[in-house]
Amino acid sequence: MSGNAKEQILDFVRARYPQAEIDETQDIFALGFVNSLFAMELVMFIEKTFEVTIPNDELKIDNFRSANTMAELVDRLSPARV
Amino acid sequence: MTTQAEIAPGVLQVTDRKSARAFVDTHIVPYADAYDRQGRVPEELLERMTAAGLWAPFLPGDSGGGGMDLVTLGEVHEEVGRGCSSVRSLLTVHTMVSWAVQRWGSPAQREQWVPALGRGDVLAAFCLSEPGAGSDASGIASNVVEKNGGWVLNGVKKWITNGQRADLFLVFARTATSIGAFLVPRDTPGVEVTPIEDVLGTRASMIAEISFRDVALGPDALLGPSGFTAGMVLTGTLDLGRYSVATGSVGIIQAALEACAAYASRRTVGGSLLKDLPLIQAKLSDMVTDARAARLLVAEAGRLKDAGEASTIMATWVAKYFASTAAARHASEAVQIHGANGCSHDYPVARLYRDAKVMEIIEGSNEIQRITIASQAEREII
Numbered sequence: 001m002s003g004n005a006k007e008q009i010l011d012f013v014r015a016r017y018p019q020a021e022i023d024e025t026q027d028i029f030a031l032g033f034v035n036s037l038f039a040m041e042l043v044m045f046i047e048k049t050f051e052v053t054i055p056n057d058e059l060k061i062d063n064f065r066s067a068n069t070m071a072e073l074v075d076r077l078s079p080a081r082v
Numbered sequence: 083m084t085t086q087a088e089i090a091p092g093v094l095q096v097t098d099r100k101s102a103r104a105f106v107d108t109h110i111v112p113y114a115d116a117y118d119r120q121g122r123v124p125e126e127l128l129e130r131m132t133a134a135g136l137w138a139p140f141l142p143g144d145s146g147g148g149g150m151d152l153v154t155l156g157e158v159h160e161e162v163g164r165g166c167s168s169v170r171s172l173l174t175v176h177t178m179v180s181w182a183v184q185r186w187g188s189p190a191q192r193e194q195w196v197p198a199l200g201r202g203d204v205l206a207a208f209c210l211s212e213p214g215a216g217s218d219a220s221g222i223a224s225n226v227v228e229k230n231g232g233w234v235l236n237g238v239k240k241w242i243t244n245g246q247r248a249d250l251f252l253v254f255a256r257t258a259t260s261i262g263a264f265l266v267p268r269d270t271p272g273v274e275v276t277p278i279e280d281v282l283g284t285r286a287s288m289i290a291e292i293s294f295r296d297v298a299l300g301p302d303a304l305l306g307p308s309g310f311t312a313g314m315v316l317t318g319t320l321d322l323g324r325y326s327v328a329t330g331s332v333g334i335i336q337a338a339l340e341a342c343a344a345y346a347s348r349r350t351v352g353g354s355l356l357k358d359l360p361l362i363q364a365k366l367s368d369m370v371t372d373a374r375a376a377r378l379l380v381a382e383a384g385r386l387k388d389a390g391e392a393s394t395i396m397a398t399w400v401a402k403y404f405a406s407t408a409a410a411r412h413a414s415e416a417v418q419i420h421g422a423n424g425c426s427h428d429y430p431v432a433r434l435y436r437d438a439k440v441m442e443i444i445e446g447s448n449e450i451q452r453i454t455i456a457s458q459a460e461r462e463i464i
Contacts, residue, residue, distance in 0.1 A: 012392075017461055036313035037454070040321070041392035043314060048390040056186065056306050059314070 005050060005071040012045050013067070024067040039064070046070060052077040090133035097139075098154055102161035105134050110165035117286035118433045121279055122246070123169055132202035136162070136173065138180040145184065145192070146200020153384035156329040160380070163333025164340075167437035168286035170333065172205070174326035174445075175243045179206035179252045182263065182319045186306040191265065195250065207248035208319065209239040209266075209292060216241075216447070219316060224255040224294065226262060233304065235264060235272075235297040245290025246277050252305065253294065254316060263305040263315040272297035283436035321395050324402045324445040325383055331405035331441045332376045338409075338416035338434050339369040345420055345429070356419065365415045372412060376405035396458050403451040406441035413438035 006024050013022055017033055028034055034042075042064060047054060052074060063073045093109070096102045109130050117123050131137060140155050141147025150158075155177075163170040180199040183191055198204040215221030224237020235255055242251075251266045251273075266273065274293040281289060306315050343366060346356035356362045379401035386394035416431040417424035424431045442448045 015462070019461075036317040037395060040314045040317040041395055044390060044392040044394075048392070056188070059306070 005074045006067045008049055009046070009067045009070050012042075012049075016041070022067075024071075026067075027065045029061065029065055034064075042070075046074060050074045050078065052079075090130040093130050093133040095148075096134045096136050096158060097148065097150070099157040099161060102136075102158040105130075105136070106161050106165035110162065110169055114166035114169075115427060115430060115433060117166060117168055119285075119427065121285050122288050123166075123172060123286050127169070128172075128202070128205070128247075131169075131173075137176050137202035137205070138200045140177070141180060141184055141196060141200040146197040151384075152325070152387040153381055156325060156380050156384040159326045159329040160333040160336070160377070163330030164337045165333070166286070167330055167334060167434075167440070168284045168288075170326070170330040171243045171284050171287040172247075174323050174330070175208045175248075176202075176206050177326055178208045178319045178323045179250065181322050182252060182305060182315055183265070185318065186263075186315050188302070190302060191305065195265065199250075204249045205244060205247060206250045206252065207242050207244045208323065209242050209245075209251045209253040210316070210320075211239065211241045213238055213240050213291075216443075219254070219261065222254060222256055222261060224253065226255045226257055226264060226299075228258070229298075232301050233264065233299040235266065235294045235299060237294050239292045239294075241278070242290050242292055243284070243287045245275055245292050246288035251292065252319070257312075260312050261316065262312045263319075264299060264303045265305055266294070266297065266299065266303065270297055270299070283433075283438070283440035285436070317395075320445055321398055322387075325380070325387070325398045327441055327445045328376070328380050328383070328398065328402035328405045331402070331409040331438070332373060332380055334409040334434050334438050334441065335369060335373040335376060335405070335412050338412045338431060339366065339373060341429065341431050341434070342366060342369065342416050342419045345423075362419060365412075365419060369412045369415070372408040376401070376408055379404055396455070399446075399451050399454055399458075402445065403448055403455060406438070407448060409438040410442050 010022060010024060013028060016038065043054060054077065058073060063069055094101060096105050109127060135148060139148045139150040140152060143149050159170055159173060162173055183195050183199065195204065199206060210219060212223060214223060224239065226233045226235045235253065237255055239253065249268050251268065253264045253266050254261055255264060272295045276291045278289045278291055306312060346362055349356045383394055383397040383401045386397050413435040417435050420429050420431050423429050426432065
């Protein structure tokens, strides 16, 4: 799941910023890409694509810093793991 | 317990565009100019809106709503906007706050507020703009500090739609680390509401300036954690507000079209009906075309919202920009078609003209919209 999730998340970010070179470990906040609009799009993309609901206590900046951390979040919220 | 039918007998539930149109034609259109002159929407209409289930029909059925999809909600708001932009503005801000509490609220916050918001027992207002900060949310000066396990709020909010009447305020204020969203009941000590009268447009939307002086709030006042989430509470809530304003702008174009078609069918000049003059036909055809185009853009944004697609945010920016600029353009032409009559209270187009201008400013000025749309295009295309 998480390998696939990482790729889908990277595809989403790269589609928004095609000129940027981003890998799964890079901090997209440090790269200056994230504004409140993109943050909302990211949350909506993750919830829609992976069929999860992100609870308030998981809406922490560290969960969204990189494709790796977002994929880990998806793994934690995925019903298959329950 | 008093039923809705007893509060407003004969008022039917609004469930779609058709029932919304019937409600608006019966209860709003005949009185919209009077609301505009009086500078307020009467309680009687607010009660009828409650009886019709108009306040937050998108909420789940067990939360006081009807689970209405957002495409249909947009159609309902368009119809209300066709009748009166002030009334639609009340729905817009109530929708924004109701959605925010449903989306971001804790179970306790949802239990406390959502059913009452859904029924319309509690009316809500969205408090972002300040004397020194409008579309630029980063300029917010209102602040909260943590104290005794709760919060103390200070600041002034301005241009607050339904601020004169609302029972619950969603207030955005600066925390130690970011901007947070706080639920503040109107009757909290330290809250002072000052009506703002005699504005250019949406004159009946009961706008107010609201001061918060050492307002003590409990820990449960914060909607969602501050920090990363707070930005999304603001972004998501404004997105829905922008959607509603876009739908209302379509309603203004439709109202302008209907007023002009009626006027041009009976007014003569030089022995000809206005409707037979090519320059008038050109104006009417542009209204028809832009109404349809704006309606399609709005419907697409709504469809993407219903599907949970992230692209709805940009689709909504585009829809609001197109619809609001078209509304301002066509409302101006509507006054032109009516000539001196259009400058009077005898026809609705002067109100439409003033209301349409407001649509270009609220929920993100059109200048901000163009910057945002262009920057998205720059990232994706250029």
